[in-house]
Amino acid sequence: MRTSSDPTARVGLIGYGLAGSVFHAPLIAATSGLRLDAIVTSDAGRQDRAHRDHPEARLLARAEDMWAAGDLDLVVVATPNRSHVPLAMAAIEAGVAVVVDKPLAPTAAEGRALIAAAEHGGVPLTVFQNRRWDGDFQTVRRLIDDGSLGRVLRFESRFERWRPEVGPGWRESGAPGDAGGLLVDLGAHLVDQAVVLFGPVVTVYAELDRRRPGAAVDDDAFVALTHASGTRSHLWMSVVDAQSGPRMRVLGDRAAYVKMGLDVQEEALRDGARPGDHGWGEETPDRWGLVGADDDLRPVRTERGCYEEFYAAVAASLRDGSPMPVDPADTVVVLDLIDAAQRSAATGETVRVG
Numbered sequence: 001m002r003t004s005s006d007p008t009a010r011v012g013l014i015g016y017g018l019a020g021s022v023f024h025a026p027l028i029a030a031t032s033g034l035r036l037d038a039i040v041t042s043d044a045g046r047q048d049r050a051h052r053d054h055p056e057a058r059l060l061a062r063a064e065d066m067w068a069a070g071d072l073d074l075v076v077v078a079t080p081n082r083s084h085v086p087l088a089m090a091a092i093e094a095g096v097a098v099v100v101d102k103p104l105a106p107t108a109a110e111g112r113a114l115i116a117a118a119e120h121g122g123v124p125l126t127v128f129q130n131r132r133w134d135g136d137f138q139t140v141r142r143l144i145d146d147g148s149l150g151r152v153l154r155f156e157s158r159f160e161r162w163r164p165e166v167g168p169g170w171r172e173s174g175a176p177g178d179a180g181g182l183l184v185d186l187g188a189h190l191v192d193q194a195v196v197l198f199g200p201v202v203t204v205y206a207e208l209d210r211r212r213p214g215a216a217v218d219d220d221a222f223v224a225l226t227h228a229s230g231t232r233s234h235l236w237m238s239v240v241d242a243q244s245g246p247r248m249r250v251l252g253d254r255a256a257y258v259k260m261g262l263d264v265q266e267e268a269l270r271d272g273a274r275p276g277d278h279g280w281g282e283e284t285p286d287r288w289g290l291v292g293a294d295d296d297l298r299p300v301r302t303e304r305g306c307y308e309e310f311y312a313a314v315a316a317s318l319r320d321g322s323p324m325p326v327d328p329a330d331t332v333v334v335l336d337l338i339d340a341a342q343r344s345a346a347t348g349e350t351v352r353v354g
Helices: 018-029 044-053 063-069 081-093 108-121 135-145 187-198 265-270 308-320 328-347
Strands: 009-014 034-040 058-060 074-077 097-101 125-128 152-160 201-209 220-227 232-238 248-252 256-259 289-293 296-300
Touching: 009 018, 009 063, 009 308, 018 034, 018 044, 018 074, 018 097, 018 125, 018 265, 018 308, 034 063, 034 308, 044 058, 058 063, 063 081, 074 081, 081 097, 081 108, 097 308, 108 125, 108 328, 125 308, 125 328, 135 187, 135 248, 135 256, 135 289, 152 187, 187 220, 187 232, 187 328, 201 328, 220 328
Parallel strands: 009 034, 009 074, 034 058, 074 097, 097 125, 152 232
Antiparallel strands: 152 248, 201 220, 220 232, 248 256, 256 289, 289 296
């Protein structure tokens, strides 16, 4: 653990699949004040990869071995959704600060129980809502704040992909405890972004479909949120879109902002780039969005994406007690809205919330 002579926080990472290997491990390793000390995975192939990527980290087959050592300051849960709550609860019981990959829990009730346990134990808890640090999201925030768009009437946001065949893995599982499906997986990002931008929601309408032969969970989803502010958010998630629509389309009473293409950071991380590299998080001008009305349009530079700021804030919180970067209560609000969307899709009716 940290000492006065070495203030660096020691981090244990549970899981080395996509979330652990592509997102969490590189970002932790790039953050001043954090040291990736242990990686937990029982898969031999992932152990080999973890050793190649982070030879300085201990490799453990079980999370229990990490608790037994008792020498960590932070645990990161980057495992399938089913295990988020029990692993985070184990960290809390061990008195170790914890980051949980989104979603915090399969259900809002489980999320509330986790937050209550963390508060009772005085253990810092946060959730990896990394899409708050996407460049396009940061750009929309700037345009709203500086008045470029006027009053926002409708916010359209999409995560669309072309994966027409059902693949393996827990994300495609229909077992309730696995919390699979696109609404939970991608909706946890899109709903969170909409609430951060436009505030509390009063009604939810949703359509959830299984388009691919053999699909056990939703693979094509639409969610409409009406915010108390009057803004409407229309959110799409799909893996059966052969041609994707705009990543974001923000319609204001003064101007609109239209942005194509995903934030560049995930692709960069997959390709081995890291925060601090030249051009990290920056988009080339051909990817910038357009702001204006009718034919009077101008390109607007996309804000630099900055996932590294999440773990910088975590390190600061561990060092001086400042707030963690994401309040877990925010993510429970999102889980409540996802639950309302599932009820709306089941009945075909708009659900009032709040």
